[in-house]
Amino acid sequence: MSTTSAGSAVTPSSLRRRIDQLVLRDRYRLRRRLTKARDKAAGKRIPEDVLLELAADVEEAERRLEARRAAVPKVTYPPQLPVSKRVDDLAKAIAEHQVVVVAGETGSGKTTQLPKICLDIGRGVHGMIGHTQ
CATH class of the missing domain: 1.20.1270 (Substrate Binding Domain Of Dnak; Chain:A; Domain 2)
Known part of the structure; x- marks a missing residue:
């Protein structure tokens, strides 16, 4: 053997x-x-x-x-962004669904914080994180 x-x-x-x-x-x-x-x-x-x-x-x-x-960086969420207040809800939705649609005001942190949430739940290590606007 x-x-x-x-x-x-x-x-x-x-x-x-x-x-x-x-x-x-x-x-x-x-x-x-x-x-x-x-x-x-x-x-x-x-x-x-x-x-x-x-x-x-x-x-x-x-x-x-x-x-x-x-190499996964330590993730922090700026408290002033509305998306930061819903991190747990968004993480749960991302973990449970293949596609998640997030709507919010311009400047609410959707583009910058969603990839961080994905990293926090273990995404992005085995593949790439992708999202569109």
Whole structure:
């Protein structure tokens, strides 16, 4: 059985579990490589060198993910902005729904505070935060 530099066993299922935790871009790319390796093995074991190479790429992607997590800034909300008074309500809505429409006066903090709320609830680490005006 193949092992990583950390000594843990490398199996297709263990790689799949690790891949599922990565940023979206790496998830897609590495899942595709694992699927191609399985298809090429045609029901047999995936060669050890292929598993180890894929495991090394997963480890590198995990390091990038940790760097992204560490780079998330400390979020503060200016108390004078109306949106800041509704942070909990907005965070709940964003967490529970794929699309959230927020209406408010110009200068209420919609554009500047909504991305911060997304960061606070863990969005933006595995992908990008996008919003439109």
